[in-house]
Amino acid sequence: MQIYLPIAEMSVNAFLILGMGGAVGLLSGMFGVGGGFLMTPLLIFVGVPPAVAVGTEANQIVASSVSGVFAHMRRGNVDLKMGAVLTVGGFLGSGIGVWVFSILRGLGQIELAISLSYVIFLGIIGALMLWESLPGVISRRKNAPSLSPNARGAGRHTWIHGLPFKMRFTRSRLYISAVVPFGIGFVVGVLAAIMGVGGGFIMVPAMIYLIGMPTQVVIGTSLFQIIFVTANTTFLQATINQTVDVILAILLLIGAVIGAQIGARIASRMKSVQLRSLLALIVLGVALRLAFDLVATPGDLFRLGAEVPE
Amino acid sequence: MTGFRSFAIVAAIVSIGGGSARAQEPALVADVSEHLVAITSGFTGKEVLLFGSTDGPGDIAVVVKGPTGDETVRKKTRFGPIWINSDSVTFRDVPSFYRIASSRPLEEFAPEALLSRFQIGEEYLRLETEGENPEPARVSEFRDALIRIKTKDRLYDESLGAVNMMSNRLFRTSLFFPANVPTGTYFVEVYLFRNGSVASAEIVPFNISKIGFGADVYDFAHRFSWIYGLLAIALAVGAGWVAGALFKRS
Numbered sequence: 001m002q003i004y005l006p007i008a009e010m011s012v013n014a015f016l017i018l019g020m021g022g023a024v025g026l027l028s029g030m031f032g033v034g035g036g037f038l039m040t041p042l043l044i045f046v047g048v049p050p051a052v053a054v055g056t057e058a059n060q061i062v063a064s065s066v067s068g069v070f071a072h073m074r075r076g077n078v079d080l081k082m083g084a085v086l087t088v089g090g091f092l093g094s095g096i097g098v099w100v101f102s103i104l105r106g107l108g109q110i111e112l113a114i115s116l117s118y119v120i121f122l123g124i125i126g127a128l129m130l131w132e133s134l135p136g137v138i139s140r141r142k143n144a145p146s147l148s149p150n151a152r153g154a155g156r157h158t159w160i161h162g163l164p165f166k167m168r169f170t171r172s173r174l175y176i177s178a179v180v181p182f183g184i185g186f187v188v189g190v191l192a193a194i195m196g197v198g199g200g201f202i203m204v205p206a207m208i209y210l211i212g213m214p215t216q217v218v219i220g221t222s223l224f225q226i227i228f229v230t231a232n233t234t235f236l237q238a239t240i241n242q243t244v245d246v247i248l249a250i251l252l253l254i255g256a257v258i259g260a261q262i263g264a265r266i267a268s269r270m271k272s273v274q275l276r277s278l279l280a281l282i283v284l285g286v287a288l289r290l291a292f293d294l295v296a297t298p299g300d301l302f303r304l305g306a307e308v309p310e
Numbered sequence: 311m312t313g314f315r316s317f318a319i320v321a322a323i324v325s326i327g328g329g330s331a332r333a334q335e336p337a338l339v340a341d342v343s344e345h346l347v348a349i350t351s352g353f354t355g356k357e358v359l360l361f362g363s364t365d366g367p368g369d370i371a372v373v374v375k376g377p378t379g380d381e382t383v384r385k386k387t388r389f390g391p392i393w394i395n396s397d398s399v400t401f402r403d404v405p406s407f408y409r410i411a412s413s414r415p416l417e418e419f420a421p422e423a424l425l426s427r428f429q430i431g432e433e434y435l436r437l438e439t440e441g442e443n444p445e446p447a448r449v450s451e452f453r454d455a456l457i458r459i460k461t462k463d464r465l466y467d468e469s470l471g472a473v474n475m476m477s478n479r480l481f482r483t484s485l486f487f488p489a490n491v492p493t494g495t496y497f498v499e500v501y502l503f504r505n506g507s508v509a510s511a512e513i514v515p516f517n518i519s520k521i522g523f524g525a526d527v528y529d530f531a532h533r534f535s536w537i538y539g540l541l542a543i544a545l546a547v548g549a550g551w552v553a554g555a556l557f558k559r560s
Contacts, residue, residue: 004351006524007531011351011489059542066550108384108395116392231543238539242531246542247524253546257553294392301386302455303395 007245008052014251016046021060021255028064028256029263030270031279034226036061036197037122039252040114041286048248050111054101054196055243058233060252061198065227067257072220079171079217083224085178086185086203090229093189098236101194105241112294117195119291125201126283133277172213172221180211185225193233198226201283337365337510340500347487348521355489360498360514361482368504369412369419370473370481371430376407376465376518377494380440383452383459399452400440406492408432408460411471411483419503428501428508432457432468464488493519 003014020042028035036057043053072078104110163177184206188199203222207213213221238244267275340362347356360372381404384395410416410430426434437456439449460466465488473483485498495517502510520528531538 002352004353004524006527009528059546062543062546063550063553066547067553068550070554108382108398112392112394227547231546234543234546235536235539238531238542239535242535244531244539244542246538246545247527249542249546250549253549253553257549257556260553296393298386298393300455300459302452302459303384303386304381304456304459 003247003251005048005052005245005248007056007243008048008248010047012046012048012248017248017251018255020046021252022259023255024252025064025256025259026263026266027259027279027282029260029265030267031263031275033279034061034064034198034200035256037118037195037201038282038286040196041118041290043248044114049243050114051101051105051241051243052245052248054114054194055234055237055241056245056248056252057196058192058230058237059244059246059249060256061230062227062234063249063253064256064260065198065223065230067260069220069223069227072223075220076171077217077220078224079169079213079221080224081167082169082172082174082181082211082213082217083221085167085181086221086225087228089182089185090189090192090225091232093186093191094193094229094233095189095236097190097193098233098240100190101237102240104194113194114196115290115294117191119287119294121191121195121202122283122287123291125205126280126287128205129276129280130284133273133280172211172217174212176211184210185229189229189232192226192229193236198230200226335365338500338502338512339363340498340512340514342485342498342514342516345516347491347516347518349491349493349518349525350520350522351524353489355491356487358485358487358516359482360485360500361480362500362512363480364478364502364510366504367478368502368509369414370475371412371416371420371501371503372410372471372473372483372485373428373430373499373501374407374409374411374485375405375497375499376492377496378403378405380404381456383456385452385455399449401437401453401456402440404437404456405435406494407465407487407496408435409467409471409485411473411485413473413475413481415470419506421506424503424506424508428499428511430501432466463490465491487518491518 001014002011003017004011020039024035024039024042027033027038039060040053040057043057044050048056069078101110101113104113163179165178166175167178168175184203188203188206191197191202192199200222203225204218207218207222208215234244340360343359343361344356347358362370364370380400380402382398382400384398386393387396389396416425416431420430425431429435435457437453457466461468471483471485473481475481495515498514498516500512500514501508519525
């Protein structure tokens, strides 16, 4: 069944998009990630203009984050104060990100910027995750518990604790400078706008390793923040670049909701180490595929670009 | 812009031709079978019939031009290990669609000077570059690329379409518009050649536009972009809410 996407200005097979939403939803249910980092490149592979893929994916992540945050709210795993500080940084970051996006688009470099950010961030994170899931690393971890992400306290006093504007975050049991979460929110906001992702895959490690938040509040708080940042991105992409395709977003959403249900059930039957290494391999695979496209000699050196804005 | 410019030239010729011929019987009459081609959600391309009559023997050349706009052609070069867009040339008033058809091969009845003057044939398309004039070799490289890409997208066609003549009086040709055809006002320029000069000419305009739900969404997204943005967010929050509630039950 062919369906016309009014903003992307192309016809796609509705079942293909539903299937893609389902597959990415399956992974996001299995691994607890938003899946934007997989969906945006997939959309580009099937021929959706990169700018529309990014804008639309932000819209879809709003929905998946809203549906995910409820479960965490009920269990009290959302640090609202931390979320608010991250959101302020994220708003500023995504605003600047959309602005940069529109400049790069005019310069004809947006596809390069999207691909490069993906290759760099997915490459680093995939490699780190794969390293962590290696059997040798895990057994060393068990012998040296002080290296585990939850280890905090008196012994771990870094430059981060010397920053001004200290705030108390009761839920996270932290008394740290607000500059740190603000800065993290800002950086992730910029990336979210340019890459069309929620940024959970950067935010979650940053919250654990840089802020030192307890793992159980990390996912809920990051989802909470992602809702606002992606909503802001959606609005800005819609008003500045007109690149949000609601028809495409709805199709992706339906597939993703169903996929996530199945994914969550599969995940409960797998060991977490297996899950992590599998996700790491998928992340690295996407990074390598995009890196190949950047390095390979293009079929035609010339292409028509967007008009240079006034 | 180009459409109007050539319209002015053709209008001038029509008035000259009209002066020499009998005023009540025009030398050339042409029309298309559809003046509005609608792009709906199931649009897969459309054939439009161009037909007309002449006041005697002659040759017909037809030029179809889509709405004009600026086109930027970018060239990738190797930068370290990766390929990046490094050079670009912007052409002004490029027809988004361009196709020609004629009753015989053009060189058999039309002198080069006239083909060039009326821009009949891709090689005669006047594509002016934006800004200061760069070196001609570079421009022609980018110009070739523009035409090559447009041809690959089936918006330009080098091959000459056939115009069928019947008893030196009636002519017809079918014009095909592919699924990715740009919307806007199209001009079909019809030229009647006789003894190596243009005896008469006519321009038939028609519209290609999007119609239906998709068109309304596109229009809304561009005209009321901030309302569209807010609706998109509201839709996503609502859908997420519903999904969350379903998830809780299972």
